[in-house]
Amino acid sequence: MKNIIIASTSTLHGGDYLDYLLPELQLHFKDCKTIIFIPFARPGGLSHEEYTAKVASAFAKMDIAVKGIHEFGDPASAIQDAQGIFTGGGNTFLLVSQLYKNNIMTILAEAVKNGTPYFGTSAGSNICGLTMQTTNDMPIIYPPSFKTLGWIPFNLNPHYLDADKQSQHMGETRETRIKEFHAFNSVPVLGLREGSWLDVKGEKITLKGNLSARLFRQNQIPEELENGSDLSFIK
Secondary structure, X not given: OOEEEEEOOOOOOOOOOOHHHHHHHHHHOOOOOEEEEEOOXXXXXXXXXXXXXXXXXXXXXXXXXXXEHHHOOOHHHHHHHOOOEEEOXXXXXXXXXXXXXXXXXXHHHHHHHOOOOEEEEOHHHHOOOOEOOOOOOOOOOOOOOOEOOOOOOOEEEEXXXXXXXXXOOOOOOHHHHHHHHHOOOOOOEEEEOOOOEEEEEOOEEEEEOOOOEXXXXXXXXXXXXXXXXXXXXXX
């Protein structure tokens, strides 16, 4: 049975890395002594080793050890043997490219479908949907495919921002960008605001956190979904 936490962000303003999610993660990874961390989304400024150390520091508060996927000679076996898996944020184009390059996209999908607990933030959340096409990231590298893990039957837009009516910025809003996607694609898109996450247990998807989420469907008016809502109806 799928057991997944899909978070919009790793850090809330004024808080430390993962702090706002620690109680939830403690329960989520309660049977794990060690988790595998996938640091592939970071394109620069922070090495895989440094990124893994940052994650390890947070998980140490829960007495859970962390090992980076880059430390294994056989990434596929590491995923298959993992007690739990976390994929962090960064650039989704790079993350997807690396998952395909290391031949672990399909293996990761199957491992989590079979019950390995998974946690993703930002780019690590983008890949939980059907495709990565609703990411906010720049296309700094061209992945072999935009198809991702498909654990939920829709796409995500983490870090979703509502339009600021007081702003003098005249560029496209996040809502406009999603409508552009829907000019060519029928896949529903969930705008996930900062501090919100999805709790996936089997086929049930529940919105958690203190904020509503915004659901976009092709040729329909966007809909606000309240905290605690069962989102299993979205297809």
